[in-house]
Amino acid sequence: MAPKTKKKDRVGPPLDWQAPHGPVTGALSATTGALALATTGAATGMPPSWALAAGAAGALGHGLAAVKRRLPGRTIATRASTWLVAGGWTTWAVATGPLSWTALGSLATLGVGIGAATASAHLHEEARDLEAAASAEREMARQLGAERASIAAEWTDRVQRVCNVAITVVGVEQWASGAGYSIDAQLPPGGTTWDAIARCSPALSGDARLPHGCTATATPGIDQGRVIIDVTTRNVLADETAYPADYSPLSLLTGIPWGYRSNAEEILVHLREQCALIVGPTGSGKTNMVHAVLAGFARCTDGLTWVIDLNAGSAGLPWVRPALGVDGVTPGVDWLAADPGEAMAMLEAAIRLAKARKVEYQQLMADANTDLLPISSQIPQVMLVIDEGAEILASPDREMRKLGEKILEVIRIARAMGVRTVLTALGSTGTVLGNLMIRREAKTRVALTGGETEGMDLSKMFPGSRGLRVDQAPYKGSGFISTPTKPAGLFKTWRITPHQIADIVRATSDRHPTLDAPSAKAAGRVYAERWNADRIAWIGTSTPTPPAPPALPAPGPAGGLNLSAHRNQQPSAGPGTADEDALAKLFREQIDAEFATAPEPRPGPKAEPRAASGLNLSAHRDQQPPADTDAGAKDAALVLIERAGKAGTGASALARQLHPDYGTARSTVHEWLQEWVQSGDVIKVGSGTKTRYVHRSQHTPD
Missing domain, CATH: 3.40.50.300 (P-loop containing nucleotide triphosphate hydrolases)
Incomplete structure (x- = not known):
């Protein structure tokens, strides 16, 4: 058995049996079909009336199909006439003989006529479709033109009222997203620039009653005498x-x-x-x-x-x-x-x-x-x-x-x-x-x-x-x-x-x-080596476990920094107090062992100062500031800045106000001010000796 021929091995043009007929192929199909039927009918003694009945049935069927498809009347008439003429010729040819020169010549003439009529019908049908499409486009353009004309008139009046600029709208383009439109406008002569309208953007948006989040924004046009106004009507943000x-x-x-x-x-x-x-x-x-x-x-x-x-x-x-x-x-x-x-x-x-x-x-x-x-x-x-x-x-x-x-x-x-x-x-x-x-x-x-x-x-x-x-x-x-x-x-x-x-x-x-x-x-x-295991080990741990505190060394001999002033304080009762005190004691002993500082003087009414062998903090021993002094000074500084109002205050003046109560230095105040400036709590105004710091609640942008 011979192998089947694959589609890719076939030669010649592909045949599409469902393709519609044109004027030439339609005429050939009608005439050859009529000749074949007449020859067969004459040879077999078929009654001639059958061919006429077949032509009438074809005319009726194609006419109804064309009406259902809403084809033009000329196309319906052409198709029905083709079937009737072909059926009439076949009836005559069966009765008289289809192979005479008269029969063949008349069939050829009918073919030419059918082709011409079909071509005329196709041209008429194409012209009808083009006219319908053009009419629809004209209607759409009329509707869009009316809408664009309305938008152009509205914004011409608005820009004149709000910006005092007399523009001439050249075009209006609706956005494909449906969220707004763009207006292309000509600026008036006399040196008016696009930013004269851009400055009025908030006023234009308010005058147009745009929804919140929608704006009317002006940008440069195709040249310096044109402006584009983008109007957002739906807030996609x-x-x-x-x-x-x-x-x-x-x-x-x-x-x-x-x-x-x-x-x-x-x-x-x-x-x-x-x-x-x-x-x-x-x-x-x-x-x-x-x-x-x-x-x-x-x-x-x-x-x-x-x-x-x-x-x-x-x-x-x-x-x-x-x-x-x-x-x-x-x-x-x-x-x-x-x-x-x-x-x-x-x-x-x-x-x-x-x-x-x-x-x-x-x-x-x-x-x-x-x-x-x-x-x-x-x-x-x-x-x-x-x-x-x-x-x-x-x-x-x-x-x-x-x-x-x-x-x-x-x-x-x-x-x-x-x-x-x-x-x-x-x-x-x-x-x-x-x-x-x-x-x-x-x-x-x-x-x-x-x-x-x-x-x-x-x-x-x-x-x-x-x-x-x-x-x-x-x-x-x-x-x-x-x-x-x-x-x-x-x-x-x-x-x-x-x-x-x-x-x-x-x-x-x-x-x-x-x-x-x-x-x-x-x-x-x-x-x-950027992805080496030791370089990315920190990435693999989802929840890092804090390292255990290092073991403290055994206390060494005394003679270093002595924090005995804090050892007589009574610990507060509570869970874990004993462990915390023990850890604090070890910590103090470690500091005493590691740092060579001045020995702690013995209490007495007139203790003579001894020669210090290291860091001497005796000047601060009588001062016991509360633990939250620094935080209190920082809060007080922020309050003073706010009280200074829109005029603000300087670092030196702020330090002078804080020093009597907190002993705060100017360098500390300066660090606080830089931190607040970075966080936005305080606004820095001016430079050099004219630098002032204004609280954000008192600052009014220029």
């Missing part, structure tokens, strides 16, 4: 939207999604050359935003993510733990530092990496005719995410200052070589934004407000932007974002959960590139 389930590959060159704007448009952030700054107070959704950023980086095929989080590595742990002990799964971040030592090693490795690339890839950049290293999956970019990195830069601590210097060096030297940073901070204050390098390089800026007003100076975060108010974004995860190509505007990031983070880690595990050989060599062993 109020809804919590999950991070998209699409984990498809991304590239740093084409943009990373960070959230969506008030018109539901997705925001793509380009960080090949730019750094980013994300600020947000506690409870604003900043940690969730960091995870959304890390999710985008994890999906990249040309980037590696290094994370520094000195708060126990909490920002990077969810991206590492799903890969621990799982074969074939790599962490979602390439390196995680949770303490200053590991962070310093990471930053130094990044600096060595950037310098090595400057030398190694000179020929590659020359071949590409660019001064920017062409990043790819073979030469990935390193994205350095530093949680609360802006606070590290502003910290007075010596160790933190060294880390801050390394961060600034990375920002300064590594742009062209593909190392960029994403810093976060708790607030957009002058302390955070005081560094020129951060302001200059962090062109992508995010301010998550969550309704928090303290420490959120949007004018410092987005200089030049007008009409931005914290109360416009009261929802967790919402705020304002600006990029080099887009001015500051409302946005919201997606909600991402730990389970989804684990899914992303698994879905993108085989996508992460490896560091190129010259960069890996420059990074050194500290990079190669």
Whole structure:
């Protein structure tokens, strides 16, 4: 038995027996069918009337089908006539003979006529359909035109009344999301600019009676004489939207999604050359935003993510733990530092990496005719995410200052070589934004407000932007974002959960590139051994057990620091008091044994001072300040600042007020003031000798 012919082995055009007939194929089908039936009927002696009955039945059936499909009358008439004419010719041919020249010539003539009639019917039917579609479009355009004309007239009048600017609306575009529309308007001659309308954004929103959370925002138009007014009519920021389930590959060159704007448009952030700054107070959704950023980086095929989080590595742990002990799964971040030592090693490795690339890839950049290293999956970019990195830069601590210097060096030297940073901070204050390098390089800026007003100076975060108010974004995860190509505007990031983070880690595990050989060599062993068991042992313990207190050595001979002034105090009764007293006694004896200090003088009315052999604290022995003196002074200082009102007070004046009751030094007061400025409890006004500190409840923003 011969094998069956497979479809892919067949030659010739495929035949579709269900395809509709055109004018030519329809005419051929009708004439050949009639000739075949007439020849067969004449040869077999078939009654001629049968052919006429068949033609009449075909005409009736096709006519009813065409009526049911609501075809034009011309098409119905053409199909019915074709069946009747074919049936009539067949009846005549059966009776007289189908193979005569007369019969064949008349059949050919009928075929030409059927083809012409069918073509005419098809053209008429196509014209009818086109006219119906055009009529529907005209009706829709009429309706949209009326709506747009109404919107144009309404906003022309509103801008004239509120802003005193006579605009001419050029176009109105409805957003695909249905959340609002954009108005393209021509500015009047005479030097009026778009920001004349942007300054009136709150007034325009109120005049239009927009829902809470909806705004009317003005941005530059196609040229300096045009303005775009984006009007939000439905607050999409109020809804919590999950991070998209699409984990498809991304590239740093084409943009990373960070959230969506008030018109539901997705925001793509380009960080090949730019750094980013994300600020947000506690409870604003900043940690969730960091995870959304890390999710985008994890999906990249040309980037590696290094994370520094000195708060126990909490920002990077969810991206590492799903890969621990799982074969074939790599962490979602390439390196995680949770303490200053590991962070310093990471930053130094990044600096060595950037310098090595400057030398190694000179020929590659020359071949590409660019001064920017062409990043790819073979030469990935390193994205350095530093949680609360802006606070590290502003910290007075010596160790933190060294880390801050390394961060600034990375920002300064590594742009062209593909190392960029994403810093976060708790607030957009002058302390955070005081560094020129951060302001200059962090062109992508995010301010998550969550309704928090303290420490959120949007004018410092987005200089030049007008009409931005914290109360416009009261929802967790919402705020304002600006990029080099887009001015500051409302946005919201997606909600991402730990389970989804684990899914992303698994879905993108085989996508992460490896560091190129010259960069890996420059990074050194500290990079190669970053996932060694001893380096990540702290990650595997879910609930660390506090270490047992070290065994105290046996008490040594007396002669050191003597705390006998506290030994005659009666311990308070209560559970565990005896054990606590014993431990305290051992602690005092250890101090006496370790530190050489002045011996304790014997009590007496006129005890003569003896030569001290060490630290002498006898000047303070008669002073017994309460344990909470320092805390009381700190509370009193905050009250004094609040009482100073809007004028505020200085550090020296505050120290003079506190010293009689608490003995507080000016240096201590200065430390408190810096702490309060960072937390937002106190606002620093002025500089140098004119520096004043105003309580947040008394401060009125300029």
